[in-house]
Every structure is written in structure tokens, then in C-alpha cells.
Amino acid sequence: MVALTLRLGFAAALLWAQAGFAQTENRPAEVQIKAAFLYKFGDFVQWPPAAFARADAPFVIGVLAADDLAVALEQLVANRSVQGHPVAVRRVRRGEPLAGLHVLFIGQAESARLAETLAAARGQAVLTVTESENALAAGSMINFVAEDQRVRFDVALPSAERGQLKISSRLLAVARRVITS
Amino acid sequence: MGDVAISVQGRCALTHIFTLALACFSAGAAAQVQLAANLAELSLEELANLQVTSVSRRAERLADAAAALYVITGEDIRRSGVTSLPEALRLAPNLEVARIDSRQYAISARGFNNSIGNKLLVLIDGRTVYTPLFSGVFWDAQDTLLDDIDRIEVISGPGATLWGANAVNGVINVITRRASETRGTLAEAGAGNRERGISARHGVDLQGGGALRIYGKFFDRDNTVRANGSAVRDEWQNGQTGFRGDWGSAASGFTLQGDAYRGSIQQPVGNDVTLSGGNLLGRMTRSLAGEDRVQAQVYFDNTQRDIPGSFAERLNTFDAEAQHAFQAARDHFVTWGGGHRRAYDRVNNSAGLAFLPDRTTLHWTNVFAQDEVTLGERWRLTLGTKFESNVYTGTEALPSARIAWKPDPQQLVWAAASRAVRAPSRLDRDLFVPAQPPFLLAGGPDFRSEVAKVLELGYRAQPSTRFSYSVTGFYSQYDHLRTLERVGTTFVLGNKMEGRSKGIEAWGTFQAASHWRLSAGALLLDQDLRLKSDSTDTSGVAAAGNDPKHQFTLRSSLDLAGNQHFDVMARYVGALPNPAVPAYSAVDARYAWQLQRGLELSVTAQNLFDHAHPEFGAPATRSEIERGFFVRVKWSH
Numbered sequence: 082m083v084a085l086t087l088r089l090g091f092a093a094a095l096l097w098a099q100a101g102f103a104q105t106e107n108r109p110a111e112v113q114i115k116a117a118f119l120y121k122f123g124d125f126v127q128w129p130p131a132a133f134a135r136a137d138a139p140f141v142i143g144v145l146a147a148d149d150l151a152v153a154l155e156q157l158v159a160n161r162s163v164q165g166h167p168v169a170v171r172r173v174r175r176g177e178p179l180a181g182l183h184v185l186f187i188g189q190a191e192s193a194r195l196a197e198t199l200a201a202a203r204g205q206a207v208l209t210v211t212e213s214e215n216a217l218a219a220g221s222m223i224n225f226v227a228e229d230q231r232v233r234f235d236v237a238l239p240s241a242e243r244g245q246l247k248i249s250s251r252l253l254a255v256a257r258r259v260i261t262s
Numbered sequence: 263m264g265d266v267a268i269s270v271q272g273r274c275a276l277t278h279i280f281t282l283a284l285a286c287f288s289a290g291a292a293a294q295v296q297l298a299a300n301l302a303e304l305s306l307e308e309l310a311n312l313q314v315t316s317v318s319r320r321a322e323r324l325a326d327a328a329a330a331l332y333v334i335t336g337e338d339i340r341r342s343g344v345t346s347l348p349e350a351l352r353l354a355p356n357l358e359v360a361r362i363d364s365r366q367y368a369i370s371a372r373g374f375n376n377s378i379g380n381k382l383l384v385l386i387d388g389r390t391v392y393t394p395l396f397s398g399v400f401w402d403a404q405d406t407l408l409d410d411i412d413r414i415e416v417i418s419g420p421g422a423t424l425w426g427a428n429a430v431n432g433v434i435n436v437i438t439r440r441a442s443e444t445r446g447t448l449a450e451a452g453a454g455n456r457e458r459g460i461s462a463r464h465g466v467d468l469q470g471g472g473a474l475r476i477y478g479k480f481f482d483r484d485n486t487v488r489a490n491g492s493a494v495r496d497e498w499q500n501g502q503t504g505f506r507g508d509w510g511s512a513a514s515g516f517t518l519q520g521d522a523y524r525g526s527i528q529q530p531v532g533n534d535v536t537l538s539g540g541n542l543l544g545r546m547t548r549s550l551a552g553e554d555r556v557q558a559q560v561y562f563d564n565t566q567r568d569i570p571g572s573f574a575e576r577l578n579t580f581d582a583e584a585q586h587a588f589q590a591a592r593d594h595f596v597t598w599g600g601g602h603r604r605a606y607d608r609v610n611n612s613a614g615l616a617f618l619p620d621r622t623t624l625h626w627t628n629v630f631a632q633d634e635v636t637l638g639e640r641w642r643l644t645l646g647t648k649f650e651s652n653v654y655t656g657t658e659a660l661p662s663a664r665i666a667w668k669p670d671p672q673q674l675v676w677a678a679a680s681r682a683v684r685a686p687s688r689l690d691r692d693l694f695v696p697a698q699p700p701f702l703l704a705g706g707p708d709f710r711s712e713v714a715k716v717l718e719l720g721y722r723a724q725p726s727t728r729f730s731y732s733v734t735g736f737y738s739q740y741d742h743l744r745t746l747e748r749v750g751t752t753f754v755l756g757n758k759m760e761g762r763s764k765g766i767e768a769w770g771t772f773q774a775a776s777h778w779r780l781s782a783g784a785l786l787l788d789q790d791l792r793l794k795s796d797s798t799d800t801s802g803v804a805a806a807g808n809d810p811k812h813q814f815t816l817r818s819s820l821d822l823a824g825n826q827h828f829d830v831m832a833r834y835v836g837a838l839p840n841p842a843v844p845a846y847s848a849v850d851a852r853y854a855w856q857l858q859r860g861l862e863l864s865v866t867a868q869n870l871f872d873h874a875h876p877e878f879g880a881p882a883t884r885s886e887i888e889r890g891f892f893v894r895v896k897w898s899h
Binding site: 117118232 | 301302304306307309310311442443445825856858859860898
């Protein structure tokens with residue numbers, strides 16, 4: 082009994098020590114908020130029926146060039162669903178086919194080749210989400226921007242429409258900016 | 263004053279402390295997983311408003327804040343459908359809010375509620391709005407565009423070490439959104455059986471960086487009625503306009519903002535009461551190395567009030583303050599600063615009552631320092647004091663000691679011991695009734711500060727990602743409370759009441775489903791006040807305040823399909839003893855439907871199941887608060 086208590090106490094202390102380390106990093110928080118957005122977006126976007134092969138087919142979020150975000154997202158979506166579909170996270174490498182994805186997040190590390198990847202997604206029913214400057218002009222549908230220590234996002238409706246995606250007004254209401262033409 | 267300190271607390275994202283207790287308590291890999299899970303429960307709006315730094319050390323430190331803190335979010339306010347700042351304060355479970363008539367409210371924390379309540383410090387964007395005339399707040403002169411409020415932080419209990427004298431029983435800190443968060447146009451119009459209002463705001467980016475918004479609003483509130491159905495002459499019209507510009511970021515930047523207002527209110531006899539005023543505030547913040555930062559703020563405030571038959575007042579206030587926070591040593595984070603405020607008060611007296619001298623200059627100077635000591639991984643000790651001088655009693659010491667223990671990432675236990683004072687106001691020293699001798703009532707030349715010594719013990723926990731709660735117990739000892747001492751045929755304001763109060767404040771939030779949130783709050787208060795043996799006061803302890811022993815609130819926020827929202831809030835307020843006001847329950851509800859992007863239609867009902875009820879005052883002179891309906895259209899682009 083005593084040993085068990087000690088062991089639990091030790092585990093808690095260890096976690097606590099890790100906490101101190103984790104908290105000095107700002108990056109994880111931003112990544113977690115972006116991950117939460119990626120999951121949340123799913124409830125406010127309508128995909129064409131053909132995007133899901135079966136009623137119980139997974140809702141797949143692809144993550145390119147952002148491993149830390151993929152980790153945060155995997156933690157976040159465990160046992161969760163989007164519009165009745167279980168959520169799956171898939172790490173995508175550049176050049177891989179995008180078929181089967183519902184959302185594709187492209188990390189900043191990829192910003193130099195953003196246009197290339199976005200071109201590959203163009204016209205497909207994949208919600209493209211980025212975190213790079215001028216990404217909307219390059220064809221991204223949603224782009225995260227840091228503002229006042231908050232994570233906000235801009236939306237480009239024409240790009241979404243090309244992918245046959247309908248974005249709900251509630252999502253647009255939260256957007257920092259919405260580009261309509 | 264401690265305005266800077268409040269802003270620092272604000273910046274550091276106390277926001278969502280309860281819905282997001284975990285984000286704040288976050289620790290370690292396991293907690294990161296839970297944090298992630300918790301973030302998934304937030305709405306898009308909440309995510310967008312979440313400060314990224316809230317998980318960093320600075321905010322984590324504030325989540326550890328050893329105080330009874332409740333945050334009303336801007337979303338809460340918008341979803342409640344309220345149309346005024348005092349009504350929004352009903353959302354805080356740790357406040358007593360009683361409506362007196364169309365424009366007056368009695369608002370307090372931890373007792374002593376009164377139409378001239380004086381133990382609460384209220385700030386709007388760092389500007390102190392309590393009046394040195396009676397150390398309370400003229401609620402009819404405090405307004406802003408409610409849509410632009412980011413949050414209202416409500417601390418019950420003393421906050422004097424950071425905020426200064428008057429923060430005896432609580433601090434209310436209204437924080438509006440930065441201009442960069444209110445871009446675009448918003449227009450609203452609403453009408454109901456009790457009031458009508460219109461408001462508009464426009465926000466733009468400025469060339470060369472920065473953002474600016476301007477707003478304007480106007481409302482017209484109907485008169486209230488007596489219990490016998492007769493009308494009270496208290497119709498009220500008010501207009502306000504203002505702006506806010508922000509350059510740089512919240513951490514390192516500059517803010518310039520101001521407001522101007524004008525209103526008129528009927529009174530039972532005589533000409534209408536008129537109000538007007540304006541203010542201008544500038545604030546600069548700079549991030550230094552690490553968590554170190556400096557902040558400086560100046561403001562000017564003018565407020566005028568003419569109550570024909572009673573008095574007219576013009577008050578000009580200048581305030582300047584600065585603060586520096588830095589890591590003094592590995593385990594010591596020090597915040598220190600000071601400020602000076604100067605108020606020029608001019609009263610036009612009537613035959614009935616007078617503030618003498620009619621013109622006076624009041625000033626307050628303060629210095630403060632606080633050290634946050636990290637004791638190992640789980641304990642944090644905060645020691646601090648403020649010294650604040652005022653023209654009446656000289657320098658007052660306002661020390662506090664707070665300790666927080668975090669046994670695990672989901673729990674926080676805290677305790678605090680504080681001394682706070684309510685410094686004399688003009689009412690205590692300078693009021694005379696009538697204006698010429700022989701006086702019936704006279705300010706006390708020796709009136710001294712009222713003193714509170716307060717012990718608090720609090721516990722906050724988030725046992726699951728869906729449920730969080732907070733419980734605070736307090737024990738306060740009061741001395742030198744205001745009395746009316748009989749000296750010959752005159753009543754002179756004195757300090758011969760003492761006593762104690764104890765109580766419990768509890769609240770919690772339960773996310774029943776991703777689209778349904780339930781919140782509840784409870785207040786229990788037990789006061790024991792008495793006159794000292796040498797007191798000649800004949801009115802007894804009733805003048806100190808009139809408080810319910812219990813208050814309960816329950817709120818439900820439901821998101822329905824098709825962009826609809828349905829919110830219900832119920833409250834039960836126990837009976838007030840003297841003058842007696844019966845206990846009452848009230849249910850408010852709001853239904854909102856977003857017709858299309860940027861266009862929302864909402865219907866709000868107040869006192870849904872109750873024709874009318876009184877909330878404060880004696881039967882013969884008090885107003886009944888009637889059932890109200892309000893339909894509003896909001897357009898934003």
C-alpha cells in the first residue's frame with residue numbers, strides 16, 4: 082500500500098516536472114488550437130455525398146509537413162466523430178495522392194512549394210487548410226493567421242466552391258476575413 | 263492605481279478560466295492529451311478567442327490566481343440578450359445585482375449591497391469608474407457597445423494589493439476587444455415593451471498597421487411602475503459614442519480609446535436629470551526579455567450630472583500609472599509600480615443638500631510591489647502590498663498573502679489573507695443636509711477608512727473534460743463601518759459599526775453535449791454586524807446594506823440545428839431583510855436564429871413567468887421590475 086502510494090506520488094512528480102518543461106514552449110499551444118480548429122471545421126463544412134464511400138467511412142484529415150500538429154490532432158480526435166464519421170488522421174508526404182482525404186492541412190515548412198500541392202488538390206472535395214502568407218491567393222481554402230496571440234483564420238469561398246464544398250455561415254462568422262470573389 | 267495590474271491580468275488570458283480550467287492547469291504529456299480533448303469541446307468562437315499564450319507560463323501563473331475569479335465571456339453576454347452592463351453582471355454567480363428602477367442598480371459582492379454601495383472597484387478598459395463622491399458607481403453613466411466586450415472579469419473578495427483602496431469586497435474589470443478583432447460593420451436595432459435601442463460599429467485597418475473602430479448607440483428605456491401600478495417618472499434616453507485604436511500587439515503595442523455620452527432621465531418631481539461625459543485613455547505595453555514587461559497608462563475622464571433640486575456635479579479626473587514585471591530570481595517573479603490620480607470636483611449645491619467645500623481637489627498616490635515565489639513544483643506563494651495615500655486619511659497599507667497548491671493538473675487549492683480599506687469619499691466627509699446650519703446631517707470631520715480583514719479558502723477543479731467547478735469560502739472582519747452618530751440634533755457620519763461576514767461562493771460548468779452547456783452558481787452569506795457600545799446611531803445596521811442570505815443561478819446554453827441558439831437563465835434571490843423585499847425567482851430566455859451569414863434575429867424575454875417583482879428598496883418608494891420582451895436584428899459584415 083505504502084509502495085503504491087509512493088509510486089503514484091513519484092509519477093505525479095514526474096508529470097509535474099515535464100509540465101514545467103512543456104509550458105516553456107509556446108509552440109505546442111498554437112499547434113493544439115490549430116488541431117482543434119481542423120477537427121471543428123468538419124462540422125461546419127458540407128462535402129458532396131460522393132466524398133464518403135459508406136455511411137461509416139472515416140472522416141480523414143491529412144497532415145503534410147507538420148508532425149507536431151499531427152500528434153496533437155491524433156490526441157484530440159481519439160474516439161471522436163465528425164458528422165457521424167469516425168475521425169482518422171493521416172500523415173501525408175508531398176506528391177502522395179490526396180484521394181480519400183476530406184481535409185488537408187499543409188504546414189508552414191511546405192510554404193515554398195505550397196502552390197504545387199494546392200494545385201494537386203484543386204477541384205477535389207478536399208478542404209485545404211494552410212498557415213502561410215498569401216496561401217489563399219495560391220488556392221488554399223482556409224488559412225490560419227496569428228493575431229493578438231490568437232489563432233484566427235481567413236476563408237476563400239471561391240476555392241471552396243471549386244471543390245464543391247459548402248462552408249456554413251457559422252464558420253464564416255468566426256473567420257477573420259472572408260474572400261468572396 | 264492598480265488599473266495596470268488588472269490589464270496585465272487581463273492580457274494574460276484569465277479568459278475562459280472555468281471552461282478552460284484545463285488549458286490553464288495544463289501540465290505534462292498526460293495533461294496535453296487532455297487539453298487537446300478539451301479544446302475539441304470549445305466552439306469555433308471560443309477557439310478563435312483563445313490566446314495562444316494562455317498555456318504558457320504567464321497565463322498559467324494567472325490560472326493559479328489565488329482568488330475567487332469568475333469570467334463572463336463576450337459570448338455569454340451576447341447569448342444572454344442583455345442590453346446593459348449591469349444586466350450583464352447578473353451572469354456572474356459571485357455578484358449581487360438588484361435593479362432599483364429604470365437606471366439605478368445596487369450591485370455588490372459579499373454583502374453590503376446598497377444603492378450607494380461602496381466596496382466594489384469597477385474598471386472599464388483600465389479606467390476606474392467609481393466616483394469619489396460616494397465611492398460607488400453611477401451605473402447609469404457606464405456603458406459600452408456590449409458586442410465589443412471581450413470579457414468581464416469578476417473577482418469577489420479583496421483585491422486591494424493590486425487594485426487599491428475600494429477593492430474591499432470585489433473587483434469588476436470590463437475588457438473590450440482590441441480594434442483588430444472588431445473589423446467590419448455591425449448594426450443592431452431592437453425594440454421591446456420596456457425599451458428600444460439602436461447601435462452600430464465600424465472597424466477598419468489603418469494604413470501603416472493598427473486598427474480602429476468607432477461605435478455609436480442610443481437607447482430609450484420606459485418608466486418603471488410601483489406595486490399599485492402607478493407609473494414612476496424615470497424614463498431614460500441615452501446616447502453614447504466612442505472609438506478604440508490599437509497598434510502593435512497586445513504584448514507590445516499602443517492603445518488609444520475614448521467615449522462620450524449624454525443622457526436624460528425623468529425624476530418624480532422637477533426637471534429631468536441630465537448626464538454627460540467623456541474620457542480618453544492611452545496605454546503602452548512593451549514585452550522585454552522572457553516574461554518581463556512594462557506598461558504605462560494615462561487617462562482623462564470628465565463626467566457631469568445635474569439632478570435638479572438636489573445637486574449638480576462636474577468631475578474631472580486625470581490618472582497616470584506604470585508597472586514593471588520581471589523575473590527577479592529563478593523562483594521570484596516581481597511586479598511593482600505606482601500611480602497618481604487627481605480629481606477636480608465641483609458641486610453646485612441646492613438648498614436641500616450641499617457638499618462643502620463645493621470645489622475640491624482630491625488626489626491619490628500609490629506604490630505597490632508583489633512577489634510571486636515558486637516553492638517547488640506545486641506551491642506558489644504571492645506576497646504583496648500597496649501603499650496608497652488619499653487626502654482624507656493619509657497613507658493606507660493594503661497587504662495580502664496568497665498561497666496556491668496544485669496537487670495535480672486538474673486541481674487548485676488556494677488560501678489568502680488580505681487587508682483592504684474603503685477610503686472616505688466626499689459623502690462621508692463633505693455632505694451637509696440642509697445646505698445651511700442647523701444641519702440635520704453632517705459629514706464626519708474625523709471619518710476614517712472602513713477596514714476589512716479577510717481570510718479566504720478556495721478550491722477549483724476540473725474532474726473531467728466536461729465538468730469544472732469552483733468553491734470559495736470566506737470570513738471577513740469589518741471595522742469602522744459607517745454609522746450615523748447623533749450629536750445634539752445633528753446626525754454626523756461616524757465609524758462605529760463592526761462585524762463579520764462569512765459565506766460560500768460556488769459555481770460550475772457542465773458540458774452536457776458538444777452543443778449544450780449547463781452552468782450553475784450559488785451564494786450563501788451570513789452577516790453579523792453590530793453597533794459599537796458607544797454608538798448613538800438610531801438607524802441600526804440596515805444602512806450598511808441589504809443582502810439575501812442565498813442566491814442561486816442556473817443557465818443553459820443550447821445550440822440547435824440550422825444556426826439557432828436557445829439560452830435560458832433562471833435565478834433565485836433570497837429575501838432582503840430591511841427594508842424587506844420578498845424572495846423572487848426570475849427566468850430569462852433568448853432564442854436567436856441566424857437567417858443568413860451576418861444576419862441574426864433574436865427574441866429575449868426577461869421575467870418570463872413573472873408579471874413584475876421588486877428587487878430593492880422600501881415598498882412605498884420602490885419600483886417593480888416588469889416582464890420584458892425584446893426583439894433584435896443584428897447585421898454584421
